[in-house]
Amino acid sequence: MARPRTHGKARAATVASLEPPKQQGRPRSSGSKKCDRCGRMAAKIRVHWPDGAICGICFTEALHTHGRCPSCGDRRLLPGRDADGEAICRDCAGITRPEMVCIRCGAEAERFRGGACARCVVTGDLEALLKPTNPPDLRLARLVHVLANVRRPESIYTWMRGKRAHELLTQIGERSIELTNESLDQLPRSPAVDHLRDILIHHRMIIAPEDRYLAIFERWLAKRLDELHDRPRIASVIEQYATWHHLSRLRMRIGAANMDIAARDARQQITEAGRFLIWVEDAKHLTVETFTQIHIDEYLTDAVSTRYEIKNFISWYAKNRSGQRQLYVPKRKAVLPLPSLTQKHRLQVIRNAIEFDQVALGTRVAALIHLLWATPLTRLVQLKVTCIELRPDGMRIALGRTPSEIPELLAPLFWQHREDRTNQQTTNVGTDWLFPGYRAGRHLSVPTLQQRFHVIGLDPQRTRNTTLKSLTGQIDVHSLAQTLGYAPKTLAAHAERAGIYMSRYVEAKRIARTPAVR
Structure with a gap:
């Protein structure tokens, strides 16, 4: 028997319960040597500078710190530290060792290999491989x-x-x-x-495919059909379903903002259709031509929600392959009430997003947008940097037709992230995504953002339901739709659940019949 779901009873993470961030790179080794800069115990000391013994971690960090020296005003490498702990250049710090000057280009940088900096090493290795x-x-x-x-x-x-x-x-x-x-x-x-x-x-060295997500889907489909080569009947049905139903629709959506989500949904529906047909053959010893409504109902009894993804396949199959058979997928019973949080929990997660300095700033800003405006993750990752504007009367964020004011307390966090976004250390430069991804030209993926939200105790589904319930109880549906970018029909449903006054309920239902805000 399936475990009953609980609603709003999960506890929010606190500073005491926060999981320590995973260390990047090689594991840190400890020893008996103390670094005078960070205070950590290390196996050995890398260098001795005027401000004391420096461990390897602090040495590498120092040789990646550039800016304007507060002592002399020159813009250069800032490996040293003054009496107040401010980063200063090597001349002002009295550092005379030569290991921070590249023997090839003469730039101030850590010597990476053979006395050369990493940039010169990478250039030489690439020229040897690519022979330009x-x-x-x-x-x-x-x-x-x-x-x-x-x-x-x-x-x-x-x-x-x-x-x-x-x-x-x-x-x-x-x-x-x-x-x-x-x-x-x-x-x-x-x-x-x-x-x-x-x-x-x-970097515009080749022309982008007509739609990269369509190209990825076509390659995935070819691989999926190849995996079904030992089940020719199933492969034939799946190929027809994928080609006639999904591929034709995706080609009509080329260039759409949510093409990535549409392609992912298509892949999941095709995968679940294949699993159902395999179950029909293996568990019931039937063929794809002989299963009945009884088998569909049995397959969905006490099933996980993903099994209901066969709905489109069964509808297509009943129309195109099954002759006169009437096949359908019964409507899945929704779990009521909707998963949600208590307001106390939500406020704690907002506090976490503000105070957890050890969490990446981009994660905290994305969490605050989701917590305050209930922006779905699929739209959140696609926000452009231009959606945040600094005006004389304050900072605004444009999620719908009407920009919303960013609270004054949070404005510095938003602006700091806007001006120094993560994931731009390598090839994903010059992008206008508010939350850049690891790949060049890409935004952060939804699964990655979900994993990052877990660190601060944020459950996206519960948070979205709670935030919309709160907002629809305070603001009329029409104005809220203009601000959040939601369809009025969706907000009207949440307003009804929030128990708004009957007069406002009628107005919400009227607004729900207006076209959706895009």
């Missing part, structure tokens, strides 16, 4: 420049040393692979190929 001058190829020369001149070339060095990436770059250098979509499509799909394609598209 033998024969001369301007696009390859530009690719070397793009990869070597990122803010953190060490990340590019790590990527290009991976087996798949190294093989790919070698083949390009040998001219056995051209920098075209057609050539990349012929390769087995891998993160290295997808990453390189995104880099080339984002």
Whole structure:
């Protein structure tokens, strides 16, 4: 028997219960040597500078700190520290050791290999792999420049040393692979190929496919059908369903803002349809032509919600393949009341988003947008940096037709994130996404954002329901739809659940019949 769901009883994370952030890179080793800069115990001391013994972590951080020196006013590397702990240049700090000057380009940077900085090392390795001058190829020369001149070339060095990436770059250098979509499509799909394609598209070295999400869907479908090669009857039905029902609809949506979500939904529905037909064959020893409504009902009895994704398949199958048989998927009974939080819980999560300094600022800002305006995650990740505006009367965020005021207490957090967004250390530069992703030209993915929200105790579904219930109880549906960008019909349903006054309920129902706000 399925476990009953609870609503609003989960406890919000607190500072005491906050999970420590995972350390990036190599595990930190401890020892008997104390760093005078960070106070940590280390196995060995990297260097001794005027302000004391410096561990390896602080040394690397110091050699990645650039800016204007508060002592002399020069803009340069700031590895030293003054008496107040301010970062200062090496001349003002009295640092004379040469390990922070590249022997190739003379730039102030950490020596990465053979006395050269990471940028020079990456440039040399890429030129050796891609051979942009033998024969001369301007696009390859530009690719070397793009990869070597990122803010953190060490990340590019790590990527290009991976087996798949190294093989790919070698083949390009040998001219056995051209920098075209057609050539990349012929390769087995891998993160290295997808990453390189995104880099080339984002930096306009190749033309983007008509729709990248459609291309990804077509490659996924070919792989899925290949996995069903030992079940020819099922493969035939799934191919027809995927081609006639989903692929044709996706091609009509090319360029739509939510194309990624539509393609993901199509993949899930196709996957669930395949699982159902496999269950029909294996569990009931029937064929795709002989299952009945009884088997659909049995398959959905006490089933997880994802099984109901066969609804579109059954509708298509009844219309196109089953002759006169009447097949349908019964409506799934919604769990009432809707999963929600207590206001105390919601306020605690808002406090977490403001106070948890050890959590990435982008995660905290995204959480605040979701907590205050109930923006769905699918829309949240697609917000552009231009949606936040600084005006003489305050800061505004545009989620719908009517911009909403950002509380004065939160304005510095929003502006700091807007001006220094994460994930722009490598190839995803020049993007206008408010929440950039890891790949060039991409925004953050919904699953990644969900994982980050978990750190501060935020449950998106519960939070959205609670926030909308609160807002619809305070603001009329029409005004709220203009502010949040929701369809009035959706807000009218939440207003009804919030128990608004009957006069406002009638108005909400009238507004619900107006066209949705896009």
